[in-house]
Amino acid sequence: MSARSWNLALGLVCVAFALLAVFVWIPHDVSSGVIVQERGQTNVGDAMAPTAWCYALGALGLLLVLTSWRSRPAAKSAVASGPRITAANVRFLALLIFMLVVSLVLMRYAGPVLVALLHALGANVTDYRSLRDAIPWKYLGFVIGGTTLVAGLLALIEGRIRTRQILLALIAVIVIALIVDLPFKHLPLPPNNEL
Amino acid sequence: MTLSLYDYVSIGLQAVFTAHPAFHVLGVPISMAVVMLVAGLLTGLIVGAIPALSGPFAMAVALPILISTFGFSAAALLPTLAFLLGVMKAATLGGSVPAILFNTPGTPDAYLTTFDGYPMARNGQAGKALRVAQFACVSGDTMSDMVLITTAPFLAVFVERYMGFPEKGALIILSMAFIGAAVGASAIKGLISAVFGLFLASIGRGDDQTPRLTFGIPDLANGFSVTVAVVGVLILGEVYQAIEDLAHQHRSKTSPSPVVDRGDQKLHWHERLALMPIIGRSGLIGITVGALPGIGSTLAATLGYAIQKRRHKGAVPMGQGAPEGIAATEAASAAVSGANLIPVLSLGIPGNVAAVFILIAIDTIGGLNPGPSVFTLNQHELNPELVMVIGVFVIMMLGNAINWTLGSMLMRRLGVLQHIPPRIMMPLVLVITVAAIYLQEGKMTSIYFALGFGVIGYLMRKMQMSGLPFVIAYILADDLERLLRQGFSASGADPWFLFSSPLAVAFLLASVVVAFTMSRNPIGKTIIKNADPE
Structure with a gap:
């Protein structure tokens, strides 16, 4: 696998993790929502921070996918020193x-x-x-x-x-x-x- | 009674020199802080001189032991910080020893010291090369500490006067964007590392009665401890990587020929004076680089050496044993350490790995909350935080003074440590780290979690993602979430509260600009290329 493919895979893993967390993990494992109403006041709930970080993770993952997709394949010498798990x-x-x-x-x-x-x-x-x-x-x-x-x-x-x-x-x-x-x-x- | 700055300095000196004596010599009390400083300096010199180890390794292992030994009282802070600061200061000095004597850098930033240090040693000037390194290193460090002492209070006061919740939140976001973009092979991957750290830090902690994102596991109710996450990703990840490298390495049978001293090895005053402008210039480079979060001493050393090379007029060409080359490199890398503490003490934001461990010690032990309150000169009631921070400054200057004397006596003798094989060191570091984590946490599950974070750190290295943005984001996550919660409430639930002031908008815009332009211009590319790997 080339360095480009590894970056692409990393981006996809980030997007998949973010989607899974936002739609499955956070709703099932956080007792309050993103915004909560307490005694007539609107406050930030416990789900806000992890949800926001997951949105950021998903967006960065998508950006990595797009930039890897558009980048030119690296020379063979660069592949050996690029990101990879053999x-x-x-x-x-x-x-x-x-x-x-x-x-x-x-x-x-x-x-x-x-x-x-x-x-x-x-x-x-x-x-x-x-x-x-x-x-x-x-x-x-x-x-x-x-x-x-x-x-x-x-x-x-x-x-x-x-x-x-x-x-x-x-x-x-x-x-x-x-x-x-x-x-x-x-x-x-x-x-x-x-x- | 009115307390002046003089009174505070006097109490700070007492806190370092006479409070909590460890023992007495001829009736004179030797305080625990001084003992720990000397121990830290010796440890730093030794780990710096062993090629497989570095200052942060020793700080990571020592921190849990120090906390377990001294506890969580205010009296524990100075001895603990004294040891950590001693390690931080002396590791750079120790790193130059194998670089000069054996052409093997003890620490990453000492790589450039080999360019002129080893040729000098081969020419029979090893003793002089070591003295140049020591002179430049301690001078750069002292300069940096003086800038820290004079700058940090003003920065902290500025933060208090002009920044509210949105500005402070935006500043943390800017710091993380800068660190994420500047460290590692790619800005996007650096930012992913930071955001992943933020997400994992949100596990367990929260305002609800039920802990969040724990899968119902009781040991996760308070989240992963900061020490466990940081030591796992930064230290254990590096140990796993080193073990794998050693397993694959075909070790070279050739060893550098032993160096023999010939001629005058002293560094005379006229030679020191001639080096001073170079040390001053490199020191300023190191201070500037050190004050920026995330970049570190390797870039400072590279810039210091490159500028000296361009301006060099000495008798010996650069790269062939010029003392000016050693001075330029060592002064720049040493000057990073003090300046790195400027954002730590004034904002609570760590800039490099050593600063991470200093901040963890401060946060864990308590008694010192980095920020403007530390520097408030309360005239009617003693501000213990100001006393503490003056004590820290005294310890730093005392550390420099000891490095001047003890350093020169020990440096040549440390060459013997070069012969300790990394293949034995690395497994032992792993076992010592396991023991250290248990001493602080007292639970086997903490060891399991740390080893798991080590696997994350190893995989991040394989994907060329730096662990530094991860750990800094992990440390700052609680503060960031608290500021965002408070800012949202204080603004009357305005969803755009982060954009409510020009300064906050400027910080957020700068975050976007840094994140997306760092890897697209020559200056940014130079910073990324030369940033410390961790």
Whole structure:
């Protein structure tokens, strides 16, 4: 796809988003209208601002469509540096999102799941909430999730998984956890504030 | 009791130097604001010298930690701003180190410093090149701060005297039109970015009992926090992009040959005096560019260098190791930072990424509402906002003084940071950012939202849309909507209230002219080409 086509697509997405928001989202998800009557006074309602921004977004999208439509096709060299989302970009983004999801799931659930597991095996632990301020539990979720994320991204960048990356990630994340935790005792690391 | 300006300055100095001591040295209290300023300057020097990082990265990560540490009291504002201002000031200085020693700019605006800095280093004059950079950078920064101190109060008073709801609303629209049109590859896409920011900012917030546009999700009832949106689009989007670039990059095995000092490395007073006119000219360029929202230090550095090249009469040709080239570039880019705070303090409108984080800190902590009230010299009752802003000015000048001394001691040693590989830095920045967001927000959902905004920022970069108009619009959205609501009510529900005064009409006409002509004339094209990417 040429840069012109990408701009055209972006313009169409803006127009479609604006139409959808003005005719479906805003009417169904804003309790007041564009203009409201309150105690005999005419005031601006909660729907005014999002509606106005959608009109502006739609108009700009249309303008982008028209200017892209009328522009001459760019030279091949310009296409490479123009706006575009390639299959490689989509693959990268999918992989990145996968790594983020896995890491955050581990960060969020590693501690509670491990406590539940130990409890089931008969260990003298009750629930994660009572342990979340104690070492090593308070670091567990952040270190496991953070190490997974850093090691995964290092592997993505270098194109292969190596033990060295995992060790480096583990040490770096422990250092970050200590830097955050030691001087700021009252600030819990993720996910301890909510559990 | 009558309070004079002298009294206010005296109280402002006390607020910086003696209030809330962090520790004592030989019985002398060292205030938390001074400690945080030094910490910010050191951090700024370090992140500026690491090629993969920049000042805004450090400010984004530090802001949630600072807010969580110092809280939301008035006493928290000065230490927090001291750290952020320290980072902002020192990052430009740090960015020149790898540019001179390794031909690798630490920050985007230091790219032009490589033109003469690296040739000087190759000629055995690395020490002198670093001293020229430091002299020009700190001089430009100091000039800029002095203009800020003398200009911002008058601008704020002008705004209060001549502007009502319609004019203020129209001025915000003009600022966003200028930023949208000036930043990025296309004016239309810049404006789309700004309007998209306005729309997302309207989620959750409103006057009704039921939060708007939330799909019934309780975590969205108060909208996306400003920190989450700004850090996501600006910082995480950039981190994702950098990780992808690193994954695709075939790293060059060749590294620049080490530089060796030969001969006199001191920068003598007669050499400093000879550089002063160049620094003065470039400083004025930087101040002018900095006072305009959205353009930033890269354009200032480009203009400073181009003008010096045209007028150059020095012994060494430009591009082959002329100290005048380094001075012209560094003074111009450093002079942007102080001037950028003129619209922040007088109007509450940020002009660049660093100013965005300063404004978020001011808004989040409270105790200082940018605008005319800040500069009101109340003689019968102490105006704490004026004390606070005098404290900010004192911190900025103290930061310059420390940069003069500490900067010169550290600059050469910072060269070692060049060897930290970006492939390790970027994943760590991501984890630190995740931790920082959690420290401020205390919710995993805030991390999810920030990472989601990072995806938006990444896709915007792919479509060559700048994230800066998005975040500035996001920050100003609440103010704009409030002004429009109040203006509409005050005018007796006149739908044309925005066009009710000549000044407001002039601002709106200027918005249209800027939006549609910026990319169609040579000056506008130069501005767009050299505007900071973020």
